[in-house]
Amino acid sequence: MRYDKADPLFREKYGPYALIAGASYGLGGAFSEALARRGLGLVLLAREKERLESTARRLKEQYKVEVICHAVDLADYEKTKSLVTGLGVPVGLLVYNAAFAPIGLFEDISEEQLALAAAVNVKTPLLLAKLLAAPMIARGRGGMVLMSSLAGAQGTPKLAAYAATKAFNAILAEGLWKELKPHGIDVAGCRAGAVLTPGYRRAEKTKAAPGSLEAGEVAERTLRALGKGPLVIPGAVNKLAYFVMTRLLPRRGAIALMSKNTGGLS
Ligand SMILES: NC(=O)c1ccc[n+]([C@@H]2O[C@H](COP(=O)([O-])OP(=O)(O)OC[C@H]3O[C@@H](n4cnc5c(N)ncnc54)[C@H](OP(=O)(O)O)[C@@H]3O)[C@@H](O)[C@H]2O)c1
Numbered sequence: 001m002r003y004d005k006a007d008p009l010f011r012e013k014y015g016p017y018a019l020i021a022g023a024s025y026g027l028g029g030a031f032s033e034a035l036a037r038r039g040l041g042l043v044l045l046a047r048e049k050e051r052l053e054s055t056a057r058r059l060k061e062q063y064k065v066e067v068i069c070h071a072v073d074l075a076d077y078e079k080t081k082s083l084v085t086g087l088g089v090p091v092g093l094l095v096y097n098a099a100f101a102p103i104g105l106f107e108d109i110s111e112e113q114l115a116l117a118a119a120v121n122v123k124t125p126l127l128l129a130k131l132l133a134a135p136m137i138a139r140g141r142g143g144m145v146l147m148s149s150l151a152g153a154q155g156t157p158k159l160a161a162y163a164a165t166k167a168f169n170a171i172l173a174e175g176l177w178k179e180l181k182p183h184g185i186d187v188a189g190c191r192a193g194a195v196l197t198p199g200y201r202r203a204e205k206t207k208a209a210p211g212s213l214e215a216g217e218v219a220e221r222t223l224r225a226l227g228k229g230p231l232v233i234p235g236a237v238n239k240l241a242y243f244v245m246t247r248l249l250p251r252r253g254a255i256a257l258m259s260k261n262t263g264g265l266s
Contacts, residue, residue, distance in 0.1 A: 001220055010038045010223070013186075014093035014143040017041040017066075019084065021074055021128065022098025024052040026197030027147070030215035031095045032059060034223055041066035043087060045080070046098070047073050074098050075119040077127050084131060093143045094132050096125040096169075101162040103203055103265050114161050121165035126172065133180065141184040143226050146173045148189045150238060151262075153245050154254040158262045166191075170231065177230035186227040192218050193238035203265060211237030 007013075018035045022028040023044035032042055036059040046052045049071040056069040070083050084091075100120040102113040125146055136142030151159055152166025173189030180187055194200055194209040195218050213235050221234035233239045245254040 001217055006034075006038055006220075006224065011040055013141060013227070015040045017043055017068075017087075017089045017091050018093035018095060019043040019045070019087075019091045019128075019132070020095045020097060021045050021080075021124070022096070023069075024048065024055045026199055027192070027195050027215045027218060028095075028097040029055055030219035031097055031145075031223075033063075034216070034219040035093070035095075036063035036065050036067075038223075039063070039065060040093065041089065042068070043084075043089070043091060044069040045072050045074065045083075047071060074124045075100075075116055077119070077124045080124060080128065081131060084128065090135065090139070091132055092136065092139070092141065093145075094128060095145045095147075096128060097147050099147065099162070099165070099199075101159060101199070101203065103162075104158060106160055109161065117161050117165055121162070122168050125169060129172070129176065133176075133185070136185050137180070137183045142180075143186045144173070144176065144180075144188070145222055145226060146170075146187070146189050148173070148191045150191055150193045150233075150242060150245070151258070153191065153242060154251065154258060156262055157255070157259040158265045174230040188222065188226050188228075188230060188232050190218070190222045190232045190234070191238075191242060192222075192234055193241060209261065211235050211241065213238075 018040045020032050023032045024046040044056055052069045056067040060067045072080055072083055100117045102109045102117055146169040148170035149166040151163045156163035170189040173187050176187040194212040195215050196212055197215050218234045222232045225232040233242050
């Protein structure tokens with residue numbers, strides 16, 4: 001993919017600053033880099049301070065853009081909110097990338113893990129979208145990318161709670177896409193297939209799934225699709241898989257197929 005062909009008006013539409021929640025490495029790092037390449041200032045959030053600061057330094061030096069970074073646990077919405085409220089810079093684009101995926105049989109997953117998935121994957125993206133929509137509406141422009149997953153297109157055994165949170169993000173994006181469009185705000189849910197990030201490699205210990213993509217390609221395809229519709233599915237294999245799972249197979253067939261794919265997860 002040619003990275004120099006991005007929309008030259010991107011910064012005018014979605015700048016001056018993009019906030020990337022879960023920004024230091026993997027897909028979040030790739031979104032941050034793709035946005036720096038487009039000349040946007042960055043607000044980077046992640047938990048581990050050193051890694052975050054090193055990403056921030058690198059992007060600042062390489063792309064000559066303003067980079068603000070804050071170490072914060074997105075599971076703590078109140079802390080995240082007070083940090084974002086006090087930023088003092090206009091945020092024109094929200095990319096909500098971070099997620100927590102408790103893997104395994106439902107009976108073996110603790111209440112704490114389920115609550116963490118609900119906080120990081122549902123509560124914080126929902127309330128951050130609410131917090132940032134108001135100033136975007138006032139400015140009459142902006143954008144939001146909410147990370148979903150093919151895993152959230154149907155029930156996914158051994159990833160049941162995670163998949164349900166990913167369904168939530170895709171459906172939230174669809175509703176906001178329609179509602180915020182008249183205000184000049186583009187919203188997209190990204191239903192990614194397998195992305196070769198550290199998070200994916202930790203969970204999938206055998207070979208990568210068909211249609212796996214590098215994080216840079218997923219970020220680039222998603223940002224290019226922003227404004228063109230409520231849903232982005234990066235990659236031809238993943239588009240086909242989504243079509244088969246949601247349109248061709250009966251619901252129980254789709255769940256059974258997913259179960260075969262996630263059976264080896266532990
Ligand atoms: N990887 C895949 O195959 C795949 C497939 C479909 C969809 N997705 C979706 O794509 C997104 C990225 O997934 P990924 O697992 O591959 O992760 P990733 O892009 O590798 O991102 C992890 C980033 O989020 C930060 N982060 C994680 N938990 C956080 C928390 N509680 N608070 C603040 N920052 C946090 C991490 O930094 P710290 O650790 O320092 O906090 C890191 O910067 C997720 O929404 C996921 O559902 C991924």
